[in-house]
Amino acid sequence: MPTTMHRSSSKLKLLKLAYQYVVNNVMTLILTLGMVAVSMHLYRAGPEELVAMVQSLNVSSVQVLTSTFLVVFVATVYLMSKPRTVYMVDYACFKPPFTFRVPFATFMEHSRLILKDNPKSVDFQMMILERSGLGEETCLPPAIQYIPPNPTMADARAEAEQVIFSAVDDLLKKTGVSPKEIDILIVNCSLFSPTPSLSAMVVNKYKMRSNVKSFNLAGMGCSCSPISIDLARDLLQTHPNSNALVISTEIITPNYYQGKERAMLLPNCLFRMGCAAILLTNKRRLGSRSKYRLLHIVRTHRGSDDKSYRCVFEEEDRDGKVGISLSKELMRIAGDALKSNITTIGPLVLPASEQLLFLASLIGRKIINPKWKPYIPDFKQAFNHFCIHAGGRAVIDELQKSLDLSAEHVEASRMTLHRFGNTSSSSLWYELSYIEAKGRMRRGNRVWMIAFGSGFKCNSAVWACNRNISGRDDGPWADFIDRYPVHIPEIVKL
Amino acid sequence: MGFFILLCLVPLLYLFTTIWKRAFTGGDKSCYILDYECHKPSDDRMISTDISGDIIMRNKNLGLNEYKFLLKAIVNSGIGEQTYGPRNVLEGREECPTLDDSLEEMDDFFNDSIEKLLKRSGVSPQEIDILVVNVSMLAVSPSLTSRIINHYKMREDIRSFNLTGMGCSASLISVDIVRNLFKANKNQYALVVTSESLTPNWYTGNDRSMILANCLFRSGGCAMLLTNKAAMRKKAMFRLNCLVRTHHGGRDEAYGCCMQRDDAEGRLGFYLGKDLPKAATRAFVDNLRVLAPKILPVTELLRFMWIRVLKRLNFGAAKKGGAGGAVGGAAIDFRTGVDHFCIHTGGKAVIDGIGTNLGLSEYDLEPARMTLHRFGNTSASSLWYVLSYMEAKKRLQKGDRVLMISFGAGFKCNSCLWEVMRDLEGNNVWKEFIDNYPVKKIVNPYLEKFGWINSEEESTFKMPESLSHK
Numbered sequence: 001m002p003t004t005m006h007r008s009s010s011k012l013k014l015l016k017l018a019y020q021y022v023v024n025n026v027m028t029l030i031l032t033l034g035m036v037a038v039s040m041h042l043y044r045a046g047p048e049e050l051v052a053m054v055q056s057l058n059v060s061s062v063q064v065l066t067s068t069f070l071v072v073f074v075a076t077v078y079l080m081s082k083p084r085t086v087y088m089v090d091y092a093c094f095k096p097p098f099t100f101r102v103p104f105a106t107f108m109e110h111s112r113l114i115l116k117d118n119p120k121s122v123d124f125q126m127m128i129l130e131r132s133g134l135g136e137e138t139c140l141p142p143a144i145q146y147i148p149p150n151p152t153m154a155d156a157r158a159e160a161e162q163v164i165f166s167a168v169d170d171l172l173k174k175t176g177v178s179p180k181e182i183d184i185l186i187v188n189c190s191l192f193s194p195t196p197s198l199s200a201m202v203v204n205k206y207k208m209r210s211n212v213k214s215f216n217l218a219g220m221g222c223s224c225s226p227i228s229i230d231l232a233r234d235l236l237q238t239h240p241n242s243n244a245l246v247i248s249t250e251i252i253t254p255n256y257y258q259g260k261e262r263a264m265l266l267p268n269c270l271f272r273m274g275c276a277a278i279l280l281t282n283k284r285r286l287g288s289r290s291k292y293r294l295l296h297i298v299r300t301h302r303g304s305d306d307k308s309y310r311c312v313f314e315e316e317d318r319d320g321k322v323g324i325s326l327s328k329e330l331m332r333i334a335g336d337a338l339k340s341n342i343t344t345i346g347p348l349v350l351p352a353s354e355q356l357l358f359l360a361s362l363i364g365r366k367i368i369n370p371k372w373k374p375y376i377p378d379f380k381q382a383f384n385h386f387c388i389h390a391g392g393r394a395v396i397d398e399l400q401k402s403l404d405l406s407a408e409h410v411e412a413s414r415m416t417l418h419r420f421g422n423t424s425s426s427s428l429w430y431e432l433s434y435i436e437a438k439g440r441m442r443r444g445n446r447v448w449m450i451a452f453g454s455g456f457k458c459n460s461a462v463w464a465c466n467r468n469i470s471g472r473d474d475g476p477w478a479d480f481i482d483r484y485p486v487h488i489p490e491i492v493k494l
Numbered sequence: 495m496g497f498f499i500l501l502c503l504v505p506l507l508y509l510f511t512t513i514w515k516r517a518f519t520g521g522d523k524s525c526y527i528l529d530y531e532c533h534k535p536s537d538d539r540m541i542s543t544d545i546s547g548d549i550i551m552r553n554k555n556l557g558l559n560e561y562k563f564l565l566k567a568i569v570n571s572g573i574g575e576q577t578y579g580p581r582n583v584l585e586g587r588e589e590c591p592t593l594d595d596s597l598e599e600m601d602d603f604f605n606d607s608i609e610k611l612l613k614r615s616g617v618s619p620q621e622i623d624i625l626v627v628n629v630s631m632l633a634v635s636p637s638l639t640s641r642i643i644n645h646y647k648m649r650e651d652i653r654s655f656n657l658t659g660m661g662c663s664a665s666l667i668s669v670d671i672v673r674n675l676f677k678a679n680k681n682q683y684a685l686v687v688t689s690e691s692l693t694p695n696w697y698t699g700n701d702r703s704m705i706l707a708n709c710l711f712r713s714g715g716c717a718m719l720l721t722n723k724a725a726m727r728k729k730a731m732f733r734l735n736c737l738v739r740t741h742h743g744g745r746d747e748a749y750g751c752c753m754q755r756d757d758a759e760g761r762l763g764f765y766l767g768k769d770l771p772k773a774a775t776r777a778f779v780d781n782l783r784v785l786a787p788k789i790l791p792v793t794e795l796l797r798f799m800w801i802r803v804l805k806r807l808n809f810g811a812a813k814k815g816g817a818g819g820a821v822g823g824a825a826i827d828f829r830t831g832v833d834h835f836c837i838h839t840g841g842k843a844v845i846d847g848i849g850t851n852l853g854l855s856e857y858d859l860e861p862a863r864m865t866l867h868r869f870g871n872t873s874a875s876s877l878w879y880v881l882s883y884m885e886a887k888k889r890l891q892k893g894d895r896v897l898m899i900s901f902g903a904g905f906k907c908n909s910c911l912w913e914v915m916r917d918l919e920g921n922n923v924w925k926e927f928i929d930n931y932p933v934k935k936i937v938n939p940y941l942e943k944f945g946w947i948n949s950e951e952e953s954t955f956k957m958p959e960s961l962s963h964k
Contacts, residue, residue, distance in 0.1 A: 065503070069503055069506075069507065072507065073507060073510055073511065076507070076511055077511060080511065083678075152756050152760060153754070153755055153756050153762060154755070154756060190633070190635055191633060191635055192633070193631075193632075193633035193658040193659045194659055194753075194754050195630050195631055195659045195660075195661055195752075195753070195754040195764065195903045196659060196660075196661060196743070196749065196752070196753060196754075196903040196904040196905075197658065197659030197660050197661075197903075197904070198659065199659075199660075200659070200660075200741070200743040200749060200903065200904035200906075201743075201749075203741055203743030203744055203749075203904070204743040204744060204745075204746065204749040206744075207744040208741070208743070208744055209741075209744070210740050210741050210742055210744065210777075210780055211739065211740065211741070211784070212741050213670065213739060214660075214741055214743075215655075215657060215660075215667065215671065216657055216658060216659045216660055217655060217656055217657060217658075218633040218637065218656060218657070218658040218659065219633045219634055219635050219636065219637030219638065219639075219640075219656045219658065220637050220639070220640075220654075220655075220656055221635060221636065221637075227654075227655070230653065231655060231671065234674055234675050234678045234679075235674050237674075237677070237678040238674045238677040238678055239674075299651065299653060300650050300651065301640070301643055301648075301649075301650050301651070301652055301654060302650060303636070303640045303641075303643035303644040303648070304643060304644060304646075304647040304648060304649075304650070306644065309636060309640060309641075309643075309644040312635065312636065313635070313636065314593070314634050314635040314636075315593060315594075316592055316593045316594065320590070320592060322593055324635060340650055344651070454635045454636040454637075454640065455636045455637070455640040455643075456636075457640075
């Protein structure tokens with residue numbers, strides 16, 4: 001029985017493959033058949049007949065000129081009205097120094113000392129840490145490593161300077177672009193927003209030009225990186241020949257929860273230091289050596305639903321301490337937001353075969369039998385790599401299940417969560433860096449970045465790899481990539 | 495012959511392509527303001543002279559010297575008795591602002607301005623495609639944009655941006671975002687919401703450079719509805735002609751001249767440095783340098799260049815002879831290209847400074863001065879109160895050009911030129927009391943009530959029951 005089942009399932013697989021190949025390449029097939037037919041006819045006709053045919057057309061020179069004119073005209077209009085391609089020249093991630101690491105033992109020791117009057121909260125934090133999927137090398141800024149932490153604005157600024165300047169220095173060195181060549185600057189940091197803004201801080205440090213267009217986005221949660229890229233893309237449509245520097249980060253120092261409410265202690269266990277700096281451009285000259293090309297950005301905002309709006313909420317606890325409370329329905333809300341996002345991005349990226357199947361199942365459910373299971377399109381057909389925001393182990397598990405991804409697809413997300421923790425909006429870039437460091441990125445590969453954030457938002461960005469990327473890049477994983485992937489147990493006993 | 499025809503085809507091709515682009519690919523991507531609404535907080539939030547006295551007395555860190563300094567600052571600021579403050583300060587809770595207080599201040603503003611704006615314009619919240627919120631000193635999660643989206647149940651595919659930390663010039667940065675998005679996407683409605691959060695930022699220490707902020711900043715906000723739909727052109731109030739941004743963050747003195755930081759005792763405050771006017775002037779001059787060629791008529795530019803040439807020649811003669819003499823009126827006259835000036839109400843000094851630099855009359859500066867008097871420095875939204883004043887005074891006729899100039903932390907100077915699309919009646923926040931303005935010059939109420947402080951000596955000074963009892 002198993003062998004027949006095995007045979008029938010492999011037959012089914014072959015059938016499916018054949019179906020996909022035919023539907024996805026229908027245009028090529030028709031054109032090839034057409035060309036074969038024409039060339040056969042020509043072969044049979046012979047050269048003298050061909051010359052006679054051309055002469056018999058009897059076109060005057062005016063007609064020839066007008067037709068060439070029309071062809072050239074239509075081609076020019078088409079080329080000029082195409083939106084400008086946005087390239088990602090390169091990106092760099094902050095490499096935290098080893099001295100900032102917070103192993104489990106350190107974290108628990110600090111927790112026991114700070115929350116000594118609340119053993120239940122300490123136990124809660126231990127339970128979260130055991131199941132979090134974080135490793136022993138995630139990093140927290142020095143101001144938070146005091147017992148108890150007492151962060152000042154100067155400390156917050158210092159952390160911002162360290163992470164941002166380090167990443168930007170790295171990026172400018174890698175790309176060879178000078179700060180004076182930056183035309184657009186977008187900085188996004190959710191929970192720290194001094195005046196003057198972080199973007200002004202970057203302009204000051206790198207002495208950028210006085211007509212740089214700077215924007216500072218804040219409060220938009222862990223999904224802010226695609227939002228910044230979205231803004232950069234539109235700006236690059238209206239500014240020809242420009243470079244845009246996008247910086248995504250989260251500053252931990254002022255946001256460490258100092259109270260004892262359990263729901264609010266959760267972020268303390270997960271959020272860690274990180275920053276990513278990305279250089280985008282629409283200059284053709286830089287396009288050829290860019291790593292990626294931006295294909296699509298899809299933003300979904302579920303704020304109109306009250307439960308979604310309240311599921312990640314910054315508020316004060318009973319003692320007046322500010323922290324972020326995470327609702328218990330976070331997974332369900334994330335799933336709904338993802339479904340909305342997929343509905344929009346599906347038609348843009350899925351190959352024709354999947355779209356037809358989806359359409360067929362939709363029609364079938366509407367007309368024939370509403371009890372049919374909805375067909376979930378196979379996104380593995382559209383993308384080679386997935387960068388899922390390392391929000392927490394549960395998020396990655398949930399997405400792996402709903403998108404039917406293999407362990408290798410979510411490996412980048414899991415390993416980033418393990419090595420760097422939840423670095424909020426910059427986590428997508430650490431994951432991309434992992435895939436590159438492992439040497440898996442090939443020219444033409446497509447990457448899907450999915451990020452979730454407070455609001456509740458689900459934002460996606462789709463990139464196509466522009467050139468072969470050697471793994472020997474000097475990224476944040478360079479020194480220890482060979483240790484990965486590691487096996488992350490369900491529960492680490494502390 | 496054939497080659498000649500081919501040669502003629504090239505310019506013909508170019509002509510065709512330009513016509514095609516203009517006619518068919520949505521040539522009109524202008525940015526229009528359909529409507530806007532400034533926020534007038536409820537009257538129980540007014541900061542009168544008595545209340546000012548009480549607030550100052552409550553701060554036990556202040557002594558006689560600080561009182562003298564504060565009196566001078568308030569008198570020089572040009573602020574009147576009807577500006578609005580945050581509720582927590584008026585209720586005596588400035589030492590311990592809660593997150594709920596801050597959000598309540600924002601909700602007061604949203605529920606007033608955005609509500610009125612959407613109702614009057616007839617645009618439903620679900621039609622909004624772009625939402626930009628800029629509030630400099632409050633960053634909450636979820637952002638204020640999400641708060642608005644949740645309250646008005648806006649669409650899922652709305653493109654929202656929440657700007658913070660960009661200072662008093664941020665509303666023009668928001669307009670810049672909208673303008674760029676309009677160029678890349680057709681047929682959109684955009685809602686821009688600009689305000690400042692005072693609740694968590696009231697300074698409770700005694701550093702003089704930081705107390706100044708308490709004397710100047712007041713509550714206010716503005717919500718604007720913009721569109722690039724060509725069909726809405728008839729209903730639009732203004733059209734954006736150009737927008738110029740100048741960022742002097744590259745200079746250390748400009749970057750550090752106004753900054754949020756902890757004072758010596760660890761209290762958070764907004765530091766305003768002594769070289770702020772110089773940084774502002776530099777940024778302003780740089781901005782004008784880029785702006786002038788875009789908005790002034792060619793005749794004025796030529797006249798200015800001619801005068802500069804003459805001056806240089808004359809200067810050459812002066813070097814030799816010593817009795818050169820200036821070729822009068824070398825300043826460029828912006829009134830040839832601009833009919834009205836909307837100046838950021840940063841303080842009396844800022845308005846005076848710009849007035850001198852641009853050679854403006856009292857009539858030109860009146861809207862800014864009166865806004866400062868009635869509403870104080872409402873930070874990023876101040877420009878829109880100034881615009882409302884002009885509208886209420888029926889100064890804005892079709893075809894007029896309005897120049898907005900704002901400054902902000904960083905140091906930035908942003909300016910833009912609006913063209914009035916139709917005669918405006920002025921049914922706005924100023925309507926109830928516009929006839930009381932302009933205010934004639936009378937004794938400053940603060941000087942009247944608290945002037946006795948100036949004659950006190952430190953050694954003999956005894957803290958009275960209430961500052962106004964004398």
